[in-house]
Amino acid sequence: MTTLDSSKEIQKNNSEVNETHEDFRMFGLITFLIADGMTFAGFFAAYLTYKAVNPLPDGAIYELELPIPTLNTILLLVSSATFHKAGKALLKDKNSESQKWLSFTAFLGIIFLICQLFEYFHLPFGLTDNLFASTFYALTGFHGLHVTLGTLMILIIAWQSRINGGRLTSQNMFPLEAVELYWHFVDGIWVILFIILYLL
């Protein structure tokens, strides 16, 4: 992300004296995702504690409909697979195929967000109604923010994988791999969220 070219830079500087390092940008990204995961872990912990010890006021509505979130889960899982396809295609230098898969992944992400918004508008409770409602919106909202960010990044790399002039090639896979990892991470969080929030 912020650090896309820095390691190359070092390698370049170091190459004068034959000091090369393996690519550690992925390593940095993984560390970042662990940190990001801890934010979610904090939210989950808060939610579970509330659920265990804070009874809701009588008459509070916290029944959730399952169809839309189930659809969303499927959307995200499929999008993980399509993203993977895009990577494979790029590796075989099939840029336009890769671009197609990426666009399709971004499309799935957008559908996910639309479904999410649709759910928000049809829920019987608002942000400040009760503790459950607030936590629900905070968790799904924070996750939705991640999906939005991810979709934007996918659109960017889809643009970059265009055949002429794109920076994304089979020699420069890192941006795609980074976004892919991020996307799988966001999916994983969604699955946990789905289980904890909707199924439990």
Added chain:
Amino acid sequence: MLNKNFYLILIISLVFAISFWIGFNVNLLPAEASINAPIYDELFKILFIIGLIIFIGMTIAVIYSLFKFRKRNDQIGDGIALEGNLSLEIVWTIIPSIIVLLIGLYSYNIYDRMGGMKELNHNHEMMSSNTEKIWAGISQTSDNEIAINNLSIEVSAMQFAFLFNYPKGNFISGELHVPVDQKVSMKMESKDVIHAFWVPEFRIKQDIIPGQPTILNFTPTKVGKYPIVCAELCGPYHGGMRASIIVEEESDYNEWFNKNKKPEVNL
């Protein structure tokens, strides 16, 4: 060699002797006025002595090294290339572990004697509805010995005062009056932000939390007037949020109680 060991033992015994002497002769705590207080002071004494031994020992070791091994003007070169000593390192892993473990067990015992480990009394006398959840606190009463004889008081805290409700007398007081040598059982809840009920002479403290009633039990043992201090930052006047607890003989207490008692209002 013998000589060296002799000095070592001498110094260690001296450190112990000094620490014990200080531990037993220096009193850093306020008066003891509840049955918790002597228990607490016993723990304090032990921790104080152990702490002093470690602290004085370490300080002596550091200052001694600075003097003994300081570089004299004519010296050049390095010290001995000693990189470690496994048995020594094992010793100073195990000894602190044992100390810490013993301290932990001991303080568990102390805490139990203070009543901290008792499961909270869920059918507490004052809880009209059995569904109400008491969160935590220090209770000296367990479920089966329902505290009928306890003096029950409901404490509510607000910015910036404590109010003490005596349900039996149906009145509210700004001063806490309790008879000496009798177990007092308080249920506390805050009306706004978090406060804390602290009586230094009793060695007890419990946060008063909005939305989560807590329990605090204690038994005063000494007649007198002691400060009640709010110990949790609760706003600009936090420092001024104080009240008094007046421990008095049973007869004095009854007199005060009857003077303030209001007839039951039946609706």
Added chain:
Amino acid sequence: MTISIDPQKTNNESLQPKGWLRYFSFSLDHKVIGIQYLVCGFLFYLIGGTLASAIRIELASPMSDFMPRDVYNQVLTLHGTIMIFLWIVPVVNGAFGNYLIPFYVGARDMAFPRLNAVAFWLIPPSGLMLVASYFVEGAAQAGWTAYPPLSITTPQSGQIIWILSVLLLGGSSIFGGINFIATIIKLRRPGLKLMQLPMYCWAMLGTSLLVVLSTPVLAGTLILLSFDIIANTGFFNPVLGGNVVVYQHLFWFYSHPAVYIMVLPAFGLVSEILPVHARKPLFGYTTMVFSIMGIVVLGLVVWAHHMFTSGTPPWMRLFFTIATAFIAVPTGIKFFNWVATLWGGKISINSAMLFSCGFIINFVFGGITGVALAQVPFDIHVHDTYFVVAHFHYIVYGGTVFIIFSSIYHWFPKVTGKMLNEKLGILHFIITFIGFNLCFAPQHWLGLNGMPRRVAEYDPQFQFVNQISSLGALLMAISTIPFLINVFLSVRNGKYAGDNPWNALTPEWLTSSPPPIENWEGEAPLVEEPYGYGKEILNENKNI
């Protein structure tokens, strides 16, 4: 998020300002960034110290007479926040970490130089914002812990600015942490093994793990808190059915590890300083490494010892008592090892050495009161009193700040090529040590005898002891004067240090002082024994 600057352009060093001006630029050089962290942190230390002086002036008399009560609360909140998030954490992590780690791993820069610069440049604006919030509607006034519901009900603008700047500072800290982990693990010079790294690398690795695992939780918590303030949600607002204790759990899940974030790097620094000036290898390298990792693991599971009176269930108190007290074991190993490092050395008694030894003594004292505080029955009496204030100042000031000074005396020749004046340094040490103990030792008694913390007015019986404490604070303020004079004089007219004035063996001394842009003229040296003092002598003895 993507900053795609053409690598050729940024690499062009001639575009970067030279001389002292580079300290005001978005420099990518780890040494420049390190110094930026240090100077910026020190300026905030002066601000935080000025606020501390205001606190001590107010407390010299039992009445609330020096400033209004709500201003007092703002002052103590700003004091705590500035000292922790803008002084200790950026300096022991950011400043020394950035300066030293690349040398220690034999690299020419940090793994992600640009991220590094971003992490630094987040700090000045958020710090200034925090200080400026005082002039808006009053700064935050709920203490550095910002417990709700108080933080929800006090004036909003101050609290929101506080949250925003702590979030930015937390972000800066996370970026730094990621960078350190990547640098230490991935950027090591070929041939350099993990177990050959100087101890500071291990300390920073442990610290960065804590940063990465716990700081995000604070971020999440503060986001929820800001929702409560702005959007009227009820996460921590009991009026709306929220639970205030959940905040405390989440907050301390970060803020207890934060205390090790403040002290582990100091442990690392002292492990570098002692062997050099005692001319002996660091005693027990392997156990030191294990104890750092032990502290990291234990540090993550002891947070509720700050909540013994918050209505936690008994089993929880029991668990956290034992877990907390056990931190004394790995910490103790380190202290015994340091004393063993001194033992039998040829110790130069200089400012760096004195501050390090002062650190050992003060920290042991603070650690012992910490172990006492970890015992629930003990803590119940002294929680939220001056006993706690004394405990943590013994550790953060007597420990970490002492080590910061020690490190400045130790590495000043490296950074500037000039020596600091030893006489002024020793004067600085003596005044600081006396002032510090005079200020904070009496506070233990205050706490035991009934003075709560965070109060602007108190029982008149405590006046005398408070005045002693204020006198100590005055001495501490005075002690900064010889230090500042020393630094300013030495930068201009100090004795030339040469490349390696201490004859040290760690890699940063194996290049010129000050070091060249990419740290080494040629290839980075392979230092397999950063603590190999006395080795030749041993061989000579054997030969005889």
